[in-house]
Amino acid sequence: MSVGRKGLAASALVAALLVVTGVVAGTARTGSAAGGGSGILRLGTTNYIDSLNPFNYIESQSSNAMIMVYPQLVAYGYGAEGYHIVGDWATSWKTSDGGKVWTFKLRSGTKWSDGQPMTADDAAWTINTIVKFANGPTAVAAPSVAHATHASAPSPTTVVIRYARPVGNVLAQLEQLFILPRHVWEKLAANGGKELKTYHPELHLPMVTGGAYTVKQYEKKGTTAFIRDPNYWGSASHADAVALTYYTNGDSMIADLKGGKLDWVDQVPFEAINVVKRTKGLVIDNLPGFETTNITWNSNPRKPKNRELLDPRVKKALSMCVNRDQIISVVFSGYATKVETLLGDVALYVNPHLGPLRNDCAAANKMLDKLGYRRGSGGIRMAPATQGKNAQPAHPMAYDVITPTSTDFNVNREFQIVKEGFAKAGVKVTQKVGGDSTASYALETGSKCDAAKSVGYTGYDIAMWDWVGYIDPDFMLSVVTKGQWCSWSDTGWDSPAYDKLYAQQGLTVDPDKRKAIVWKMQQMIYDNFLYTQLVEERLIDAHSSKWTGIQSALNGYSKQYYTSPRKT
Amino acid sequence: MTRLDFVAKRIAFALVTVFVAITLNFVLFRSLSGDAVSALRCRQCTAQFKAYERKQLGLDKSKWEQYWLYLGDLAHGNLGSSLRTEKRVTTELWDPIKNTLPMIALGTVFAIVLGTMVGVVSAWRRGTAADKAGLWSGLCFYAMPPQWLGLLMVLFVAGALGLPTSGIKDPTLGILSEPSTWTVFVDRLRHMVLPALTIGLVLYGEYALIVRSAMLETLGEDYVLTARAKGLSSWAVVWRHGLRNAMLPVITLVALSLGFIIGGFITIEYVFSYPGIGLAVVEAIDQRDYPILQGAFLLLTLSVILFNLIADLLYFKLDPRVTS
Numbered sequence: 001m002s003v004g005r006k007g008l009a010a011s012a013l014v015a016a017l018l019v020v021t022g023v024v025a026g027t028a029r030t031g032s033a034a035g036g037g038s039g040i041l042r043l044g045t046t047n048y049i050d051s052l053n054p055f056n057y058i059e060s061q062s063s064n065a066m067i068m069v070y071p072q073l074v075a076y077g078y079g080a081e082g083y084h085i086v087g088d089w090a091t092s093w094k095t096s097d098g099g100k101v102w103t104f105k106l107r108s109g110t111k112w113s114d115g116q117p118m119t120a121d122d123a124a125w126t127i128n129t130i131v132k133f134a135n136g137p138t139a140v141a142a143p144s145v146a147h148a149t150h151a152s153a154p155s156p157t158t159v160v161i162r163y164a165r166p167v168g169n170v171l172a173q174l175e176q177l178f179i180l181p182r183h184v185w186e187k188l189a190a191n192g193g194k195e196l197k198t199y200h201p202e203l204h205l206p207m208v209t210g211g212a213y214t215v216k217q218y219e220k221k222g223t224t225a226f227i228r229d230p231n232y233w234g235s236a237s238h239a240d241a242v243a244l245t246y247y248t249n250g251d252s253m254i255a256d257l258k259g260g261k262l263d264w265v266d267q268v269p270f271e272a273i274n275v276v277k278r279t280k281g282l283v284i285d286n287l288p289g290f291e292t293t294n295i296t297w298n299s300n301p302r303k304p305k306n307r308e309l310l311d312p313r314v315k316k317a318l319s320m321c322v323n324r325d326q327i328i329s330v331v332f333s334g335y336a337t338k339v340e341t342l343l344g345d346v347a348l349y350v351n352p353h354l355g356p357l358r359n360d361c362a363a364a365n366k367m368l369d370k371l372g373y374r375r376g377s378g379g380i381r382m383a384p385a386t387q388g389k390n391a392q393p394a395h396p397m398a399y400d401v402i403t404p405t406s407t408d409f410n411v412n413r414e415f416q417i418v419k420e421g422f423a424k425a426g427v428k429v430t431q432k433v434g435g436d437s438t439a440s441y442a443l444e445t446g447s448k449c450d451a452a453k454s455v456g457y458t459g460y461d462i463a464m465w466d467w468v469g470y471i472d473p474d475f476m477l478s479v480v481t482k483g484q485w486c487s488w489s490d491t492g493w494d495s496p497a498y499d500k501l502y503a504q505q506g507l508t509v510d511p512d513k514r515k516a517i518v519w520k521m522q523q524m525i526y527d528n529f530l531y532t533q534l535v536e537e538r539l540i541d542a543h544s545s546k547w548t549g550i551q552s553a554l555n556g557y558s559k560q561y562y563t564s565p566r567k568t
Numbered sequence: 569m570t571r572l573d574f575v576a577k578r579i580a581f582a583l584v585t586v587f588v589a590i591t592l593n594f595v596l597f598r599s600l601s602g603d604a605v606s607a608l609r610c611r612q613c614t615a616q617f618k619a620y621e622r623k624q625l626g627l628d629k630s631k632w633e634q635y636w637l638y639l640g641d642l643a644h645g646n647l648g649s650s651l652r653t654e655k656r657v658t659t660e661l662w663d664p665i666k667n668t669l670p671m672i673a674l675g676t677v678f679a680i681v682l683g684t685m686v687g688v689v690s691a692w693r694r695g696t697a698a699d700k701a702g703l704w705s706g707l708c709f710y711a712m713p714p715q716w717l718g719l720l721m722v723l724f725v726a727g728a729l730g731l732p733t734s735g736i737k738d739p740t741l742g743i744l745s746e747p748s749t750w751t752v753f754v755d756r757l758r759h760m761v762l763p764a765l766t767i768g769l770v771l772y773g774e775y776a777l778i779v780r781s782a783m784l785e786t787l788g789e790d791y792v793l794t795a796r797a798k799g800l801s802s803w804a805v806v807w808r809h810g811l812r813n814a815m816l817p818v819i820t821l822v823a824l825s826l827g828f829i830i831g832g833f834i835t836i837e838y839v840f841s842y843p844g845i846g847l848a849v850v851e852a853i854d855q856r857d858y859p860i861l862q863g864a865f866l867l868l869t870l871s872v873i874l875f876n877l878i879a880d881l882l883y884f885k886l887d888p889r890v891t892s
Contacts (some may be wrong), residue, residue, distance in 0.1 A: 040740045136620055194624070198654045216743055221843040221851075223739040243739040248841040252722050252733040259727045261739075436854050486618075 037228065038567035041239040041547065044253040044265040046408070048246040049224055052202040052215070054178040055138050060468070063176070064556045065244075068226055069209040070178040071118065073104050073159075074171050076471060076557035082346070083471045083557070085171045088234070089123075089179065099166030099509040106157045110233045112181050113209045120153035122210075125182040127151035127161060129189055129196070137197040143475075144177040146506075168508045172472030175557075181208045212237055212559040221246050226562065234559060238549065238566035257282065257542060264543040264565070266555060270332045270409060276542045285552040288346045289539035292339050293327075293409065293466045295319065295401075295418060295532040298444070300457035300492030306399060307390055308383040309461055313371060315529035319357055320364035321421040328535055331414045339536035341522050343476050344469040346536075349515045351522040357532070361424045368425060373397065381426040398428040402463040404440035405433060409537065415464055429462065440465075444490050451485035457492025465490065471557075473518050477502055480530055491530045498524055578880050582873045589869040590642065590862075594635055597861045603627055625651050638862070647866070648859035657863035661848060665867070667736055668837070668844030671760045672829050675767030680822060683772045684811075687779025691787060691814075692806050702776060710773030718766045718839035725762065732759050734841035763840040767833055771825065778821055782814035789813075816886060823879030826871070 047061040054066055067075070071089040078084075087093075090104040110118040127145050134142040151161045167173070188195040201207040202218040209215065212234060213226035223245045228237040245262070247253035250269035256262045258279050268276055268284070277284055297315050308314050328336045339345055340354040373381040376396060385394040401418070403411045415431050422429050434440030444463060449456030469476045479488040481499045501521050508514040525531070541552045548568050554561040605621045622628045626637070641648055647657035683706075690702035709717075726733045736759045741747050747755070786792065787810050795805045834846035841847075845864060852860035 040743055042739055200653065219843070221841070221847055222735050222737070225739075225743045227743070241743050243743060245735065245739045246841065247734050248838045248847065251719060252839065252841055255722050255726060255733050259730075259733075261732065438854070438856060 037240040038238045038547075038565070040241045040243050041562070041565055042261070042263045043242060043244045044247055044256060044262040045244060046247050046250055046253060046267065048221055049202070049218070049244070050220060051200055052207065052218070053197070053200055054141050054180070056140065056197045056200075060556060061244075064561070065224065065226075066178045067211070067556070068213045068242075068559055068562055069207070069211040069215060070180065071110070071210045072178060073106075073123065073174050075175060075559065076554070077560075078551065078553040078557070083348075083553075085175065086558075088559070089118075093171075095170075095509075099170075100163045102161045102163070102170055104159050104161070106159065107233050108157045110210070111231050112183075113206070113214045113229055113231065114181075116181065116183055116208075117156070118179075118181070118210050119156040120159040121156070122182045123159040123179045124151040124153040125186065126180045127159075127177070129185075129193070130177075133189075133193040133196065137193040137195075141177070144173050144175075146173055165507055166509045168506055168514045169472045169474050172470075172474065179210065181210065184208045212563050213242065216241070219246075221248075235563055237563040239562070242562045257544075260544070262544075263547050264541065264550065266541050266552075267408070268540045268542050270335055270537075270540075273333055273335060273540055281545050282542050283545050285539075285541050285543070285550065286335065287539045287552050289537045290344055290346055290470070291408075291466055291468045291537045292342070292344045293407075293411075293414065293534045293537070294342075294464070295322070295534065296444075296463040296465055296490050297529060297531065298457055298461050298463075298492055299528065299530050301494055302454065303458050303492070304390065305392065305458075306383070306395075306461050307386070307392060308373070308397070309399070311371070312527060312529040313367060314373070315532065316357075317364040317367040317371075318422055318425050318427055319529070319532040320359065320367075321361040321425040322418050322532065322534070323359055323421055324357075324534055325359070326417050327414055330417065331410050332535065332537060335538040335540055336535040337538070339533045340526065342467065342469075342480075342525050342531055342533065343473045343522065344467075344536055347469055347471055347473050347476065349473055349518040351519040351526075353519075354522060354526045361421070364425050373426075375426050379426055380428050396428070397426065398430070399461040400432040401429045402432050402434040402440055402443050402460055404437055404465060405435060406437045406440075407466055409466070411464055414534070418464065434463070441490065444492075445486055449486035451482065451487075454485075454494065456486055463490065474506060477505065477518065477521055480525060493528070493530050495524070495528075575881065578877055582877050585873055586869060589873075590639075590866060591635075593862050593865045593869070594638060597856075597858050598631065603856050603858075627651075647863040650860050651857045652855050652860075657859050660860055661845065661863055661867065664843060664845040664848040667842065668846070671764050671842065671844065672767065672833075674760055674764035676771060676822070676826065676829065678764065678768035679771035679775055682768070683775025684779050684815075684818070686772070686776040687781075688783055688806060688811060690776070690780040691783030691810075692802070694784065702780065706773040706776035706780070708773070709769045710777060712770065712773075713835075714766060714770045714833055715835035715839050717769060718763070718836050721762045721766055722839065731762055733762065735759060736843060759842075763833075763836050763842050766836050766839075767829070770833075771829075774825070775818065775821070779814065779818055782817050783810055786810045786814040816883065819882055819886070820879045823875045823882065824872075826875045 045061060047059055049062045049065045050059045051057040051062050052066055052069065054070070057063070073088060073090040074085050074093075075088040076083050077086040089106050089110065091107055093102060093104045095102050104123075106120055106123070112118050127148060128151050130138040130141050130145050131148055131150070132138075145161070147163045147165060147167050149162050149164050151159060153159050163170070185196070185199075188199050202215060205215060205218065207215055209229065212229060212232045214229050215224065216227045217223065217225040223243050226242040226244070228240055250272060253262070253265055254268065254272045254276060257265050257276070273284065276282055297309060299310065301310065303310070324338050328334060328338070337345070338356065340356055341350055343350055368381060372384055376382040381397045383392075383395055383397050386392055401415060403415055412431070419429050419431070432443075434443050440463070444460050445456045446459050467476065467479070478484055480491055480493045481489070481502050482494050483499065485492065498521060501517055501524075505514050505517040505521065508517060539552060539555070541550075543550050546568055547565050549564045549566050551560055551564050605618050605625070605627060619628070626634065629637070638648065649656055650660050653660065686702040686706065690699045693699050722733045725731070732738065736756060737752075738755050741752070741755055787806070792805060792809055795809050834850060836842070837844045837846035838850065845867070849861065849864045851857075852864065
């Protein structure tokens with residue numbers, strides 16, 4: 001080898017060594033506390049922010065992010081009594097005209113991040129725009145102002161919202177309303193408002209914000225950085241910035257938490273909880289959660305096959321053979337509780353008189369025997385032949401169970417426990433992996449689902465899935481209405497009596513009267529066994545002991561979720 | 569067959585393959601259950617709203633109409649717009665491609681260098697401990713599922729070496745202060761190490777085994793015996809005479825595998841939360857974003873065909889026997 005080649009090789013080697021040294025030594029430094037705050041709070045999550053446009057988002061993490069950067073009239077607080085509505089931008093409110101008019105007083109002297117005044121006119125414009133395009137570009141935000149007809153701003157600190165009729169959960173609805181800067185968004189409302197939906201403010205930084213933070217950096221599948229906004233009118237963030245980092249899988253996220261590269265993760269995977277508990281320097285928070293798992297029964301009264309599964313007594317008997325304690329210990333490592341209501345136990349107006357569903361397979365088998373489902377060869381029960389409309393021949397009680405691949409828990413293991421339980425009742429089930437949410441839902445509804453023509457929900461019998469509920473019960477109550485066929489309904493249930501009650505509770509202002517209706521609706525869902533509620537997951541998050549003041553219960557409900565944490 | 573004939577035939581075949589692939593891509597994704605509108609679930613998603621959305625996105629047209637429109641757009645170099653963001657497909661895919669390419673390149677270079685060295689030493693020292701080590705390590709890594717190897721890296725290697733397990737940059741970089749170019753460069757490299765190493769180890773096994781096999785065959789040739797008889801050093805025999813001829817199948821293998829890995833090792837990007845083309849495809853599948861899927865798979869198809877063509881042309885150039 002010539003001298004020239006040797007020199008080149010030596011130079012290349014030195015350069016490589018320099019790079020390797022830099023790589024191994026690392027460059028990661030937590031940002032300095034430039035503003036005298038606690039530095040950067042590094043939060044890990046397996047849910048990403050898909051958009052900061054309130055008219056075009058799907059992910060729940062987007063809703064959480066928008067809470068941080070936009071003003072809301074009201075938000076949720078959490079205390080000993082549970083969740084309750086508190087003012088965010090609004091300081092007070094009152095109703096008049098029998099509940100059809102709501103007047104909100106707003107803080108004065110508030111500004112957007114670009115220095116423009118933030119006034120009631122922005123709130124009124126946002127509401128009126130949503131109402132105007134509710135069946136088009138603003139449909140996603142429309143439920144936050146359901147039944148609203150018009151909003152006005154008689155003064156810079158007063159916004160008045162008029163409703164077509166008294167609405168029972170105005171404040172809960174408005175908690176999901178994000179006020180936008182009119183001077184930025186108004187031009188997008190021209191020409192049918194199409195651009196309202198296609199505009200992505202997170203891609204045009206710096207975006208104009210009016211919350212506790214501004215957005216310094218946005219990466220959909222990376223890190224989004226929220227910087228403390230010095231103009232914020234509420235309790236200032238202790239952290240100078242919050243860096244929310246997305247992970248595709250919990251293993252990497254927990255590895256980074258344990259390695260000190262994260263300060264906080266918003267949901268610890270159930271199989272990792274005990275490992276995290278044993279790690280020095282990490283603190284686990286264990287709170288009631290909002291997610292419930294269930295067996296979903298196709299309850300379409302027009303389903304052509306396996307109509308024995310429309311009988312609540314059959315569904316109840318099969319459910320009594322499912323060992324929910326085993327699900328809690330095996331699937332959720334003990335971090336779940338049994339639940340009876342579709343709303344979840346954290347919601348408002350939970351009916352305490354439902355069930356409880358006993359795990360008593362002996363009694364279940366007696367029920368099935370009495371109903372005439374005799375065991376055939378191989379121990380599988382036979383559904384007898386029926387006559388009349390929707391007649392079906394005798395057939396074994398063997399069904400497919402659709403399971404999606406998109407759950408955040410081990411649905412395969414949960415299915416195995418259900419399968420064992422059903423087998424004890426003489427019913428055979430086979431897992432049918434449905435694919436992602438879209439594919440699984442399409443299997444439930446069918447490809448030509450049409451609510452107006454009552455077409456759909458004829459191709460499946462049983463599914464296993466989960467729901468993430470809300471504090472106000474309105475949404476969860478809606479998912480079994482006919483109006484949500486082909487949208488949120490997975491049971492295909494069709495009950496005019498129930499739908500009437502649903503409409504009624506939405507317009508009942510008196511809390512006690514509304515509660516009575518909501519209790520009755522939960523009883524109807526339970527008595528008809530639209531779902532077998534299995535368990536309610538606990539909300540388990542973990543953080544470094546170097547941080548304190550973390551209010552995990554406010555995840556998705558309040559700006560304080562990010563503003564409260566501070567370094568010890 | 570003249571050189572021109574050979575090249576022309578290969579290019580024509582490549583074009584036909586591209587057209588067939590475009591059609592298959594179009595059909596394949598529309599066979600998935602659901603579409604971009606059914607992927608939306610919202611309380612206001614009434615039949616009227618969904619009809620409005622389908623019209624906006626062109627999904628109300630017949631499949632044939634959508635297909636002809638797609639071909640027409642392609643002919644003008646337009647890959648369409650994302651159904652989700654309405655941004656151009658090329659814009660949406662550009663960042664993921666920029667993230668994937670250097671990571672793939674680093675891993676592939678590592679695999680080629682290590683695989684070649686190990687394969688040569690294994691063949692040269694056949695039957696010895698070095699050969700056994702090379703053979704078994706090659707087989708082990710070749711058999712390992714990439715995502716499992718990636719998880720082992722996350723769980724056992726990342727912490728030990730202080731390397732990050734996810735993303736392409738440190739979450740705190742540039743938030744409160746502006747980093748230097750060197751800091752940014754090193755940070756990017758640190759985030760590439762583990763995924764590139766995982767890819768490199770997965771490919772290394774295949775390359776090592778192929779090189780070993782090709783070298784064994786070559787070292788058994790008469791001209792190699794002649795070279796030894798002439799008194800050439802082992803180094804000269806192995807590297808100058810043996811490896812040069814043994815590299816022919818390796819070049820083909822590398823070119824062919826490059827075409828596939830351009831698509832981004834989806835499983836590895838998933839394990840390391842690496843925002844490359846693989847993760848972009850996964851997200852597009854979730855959202856039934858047909859234009860993104862069609863664009864990404866067209867890219868994959870073109871890269872496979874291109875590298876296949878390059879492999880053919882390289883082989884043609886390196887081995888004169890091909891023309892006879």
